[in-house]
Amino acid sequence: MSAQPKIRIRGLTKQFGDKRVLDGIDLDVPTATSMVVIGGSGSGKSVLVKCILGIIEPDDGSIEIDGKDVLKLEPAAQEAVRGEIGMLFQNGALFDSLPVWENVAFGLLARHSVTREQARARAGEILTEVGLAPSVGDLYPAELSGGMQKRVGLARAIAAKPAMLFFDEPTTGLDPIMGAVIDGLITQCVKGLGSTAIAITHDMASARRIGDQAAMLYKGRIVWQGEAQHLMDSGNELVDQFTHGRREGPIQMELRR
Amino acid sequence: MTDLLAPVALTGRGFLVALGMAGSIAIFGARGISHIFRPPFYVRLFVRSFVEFAYFSLPVVAMTAIFSGMVIALQSYAGFAKYGATSAIANIVVVSVVRELAPVLAGLMVAGRVGAAMAAELGTMRVTDQIDALTTLSTNPMKYLVAPRLLAGTLALPLLVLVADILGVMGGWLVGTAKLGFNSHIYLQNTFDFLQSMDVVVSVAKAAVFGFLVALMGCYHGYNSRGGAVGVGAATTNAVVSASILILAFDYVLTELFFAR
Numbered sequence: 001m002s003a004q005p006k007i008r009i010r011g012l013t014k015q016f017g018d019k020r021v022l023d024g025i026d027l028d029v030p031t032a033t034s035m036v037v038i039g040g041s042g043s044g045k046s047v048l049v050k051c052i053l054g055i056i057e058p059d060d061g062s063i064e065i066d067g068k069d070v071l072k073l074e075p076a077a078q079e080a081v082r083g084e085i086g087m088l089f090q091n092g093a094l095f096d097s098l099p100v101w102e103n104v105a106f107g108l109l110a111r112h113s114v115t116r117e118q119a120r121a122r123a124g125e126i127l128t129e130v131g132l133a134p135s136v137g138d139l140y141p142a143e144l145s146g147g148m149q150k151r152v153g154l155a156r157a158i159a160a161k162p163a164m165l166f167f168d169e170p171t172t173g174l175d176p177i178m179g180a181v182i183d184g185l186i187t188q189c190v191k192g193l194g195s196t197a198i199a200i201t202h203d204m205a206s207a208r209r210i211g212d213q214a215a216m217l218y219k220g221r222i223v224w225q226g227e228a229q230h231l232m233d234s235g236n237e238l239v240d241q242f243t244h245g246r247r248e249g250p251i252q253m254e255l256r257r
Numbered sequence: 258m259t260d261l262l263a264p265v266a267l268t269g270r271g272f273l274v275a276l277g278m279a280g281s282i283a284i285f286g287a288r289g290i291s292h293i294f295r296p297p298f299y300v301r302l303f304v305r306s307f308v309e310f311a312y313f314s315l316p317v318v319a320m321t322a323i324f325s326g327m328v329i330a331l332q333s334y335a336g337f338a339k340y341g342a343t344s345a346i347a348n349i350v351v352v353s354v355v356r357e358l359a360p361v362l363a364g365l366m367v368a369g370r371v372g373a374a375m376a377a378e379l380g381t382m383r384v385t386d387q388i389d390a391l392t393t394l395s396t397n398p399m400k401y402l403v404a405p406r407l408l409a410g411t412l413a414l415p416l417l418v419l420v421a422d423i424l425g426v427m428g429g430w431l432v433g434t435a436k437l438g439f440n441s442h443i444y445l446q447n448t449f450d451f452l453q454s455m456d457v458v459v460s461v462a463k464a465a466v467f468g469f470l471v472a473l474m475g476c477y478h479g480y481n482s483r484g485g486a487v488g489v490g491a492a493t494t495n496a497v498v499s500a501s502i503l504i505l506a507f508d509y510v511l512t513e514l515f516f517a518r
Binding site for chain 2: 050053054055079082083085086087089090091093094095096097106107110111156166
């Protein structure tokens with residue numbers, strides 16, 4: 001593929017103490033493609049996403065978005081790039097001191113100087129897009145079920161129509177039906193906005209529903225990358241053991257350090 | 258030999274950790290202050306923090322001030338009666354309350370009430386990824402969470418302490434007139450004669466410093482908390498303990514600065 005990828009990562013490393021969590025990650029995510037990153041707990045998936053989001057500063061390597069290395073940009077330019085990103089956190093990470101509508105419209109109020117009335121109206125529309133009644137906007141996050149919190153988190157992520165969307169374990173803690181509903185909404189939003197997406201997940205059914213492409217992270221490196229539909233028959237020993245949940249294989253769980 | 262040096266090594270390590278933390282707090286505070294003066298300004302959040310500091314802390318600070326003034330009047334009467342110097346009680350009460358008790362006790366009360374709540378709120382936000390979420394929503398967490406609280410603490414505590422100054426003196430007056438038999442007019446005359454404007458200025462200045470310290474410790478420990486519920490609990494405890502110690506330490510420094518001859 002000759003076209004410039006939306007996100008290009010090269011040689012990304014990050015170490016915490018003596019533990020090297022990312023050990024030279026190379027990854028390309030083409031524009032308007034949904035990339036699923038799988039890997040065991042502690043394999044560095046969340047750290048990878050947090051590096052791209054600018055929440056964690058990597059030790060080395062480059063993260064290019066639209067051909068610009070965001071790690072070398074001035075803070076204001078980094079802020080502008082971040083404005084193109086929406087993120088759905090694993091536990092929702094909704095602001096519990098704000099009502100739902102203000103959570104959804106938070107990015108709009110922060111970036112676009114819309115009035116509170118306009119933001120509230122827009123929040124109602126976005127809540128409808130993720131299958132919630134606009135009246136839910138008056139509730140507080142603590143009053144919502146887990147599935148509703150995920151929907152509100154998704155609504156907040158897509159509110160500013162971002163060019164890039166990130167999902168951290170979007171179906172964790174949900175029953176299978178609700179998980180499928182959330183996956184459907186994610187796919188609908190990503191395709192509808194034409195966004196480039198990266199999702200990290202342990203849920204293989206979810207990975208195949210959400211992803212166009214998939215990559216597996218193991219010991220801080222990308223050990224396989226291919227079509228998400230081939231996750232279950234990749235031919236890679238590491239991926240096969242992980243996706244089929246086999247105890248025996250090359251991946252040895254670190255029970256103690 | 259190694260065993261003999263172990264306590265020295267332990268002391269050295271402790272000192273280095275303390276030094277590192279002091280530096281970390283200083284940088285955190287400087288970043289917070291710099292965001293107070295740079296837009297965007299979150300006025301609603303400042304007002305909310307100010308109300309939390311000033312309005313909702315008023316009852317506990319008022320009760321503390323009144324009872325402190327009453328106790329000072331009683332204690333000084335018990336001591337001064339032996340020397341026939343009971344006429345100085347109004348003076349003792351006003352100086353004790355305005356110079357020391359009102360700012361220190363209000364600071365400690367607010368550290369326990371608002372500083373703890375601040376650390377718990379920010380700590381919970383940290384461990385539930387809400388602070389990371391702010392970053393992804395083009396919002397600087399230092400500007401959104403820390404700067405309004407630092408400003409609110411610095412401005413709110415002086416107001417509280419002015420109220421505490423008045424109520425503390427009233428507590429002394431109440432005991433002096435109702436229990437100890439002082440003439441109300443003379444008691445108040447003594448109070449106003451002895452009180453200097455510098456005492457009030459220092460009281461307010463101390464309060465501003467203590468308010469900043471309470472907010473800084475609440476924000477610092479909450480913002481940097483780790484490890485779930487246990488981490489949030491530890492952050493809350495650390496915020497209150499460190500703010501209390503710093504209030505007492507800075508009280509000495511400020512007293513030395515303003516009153517030492």
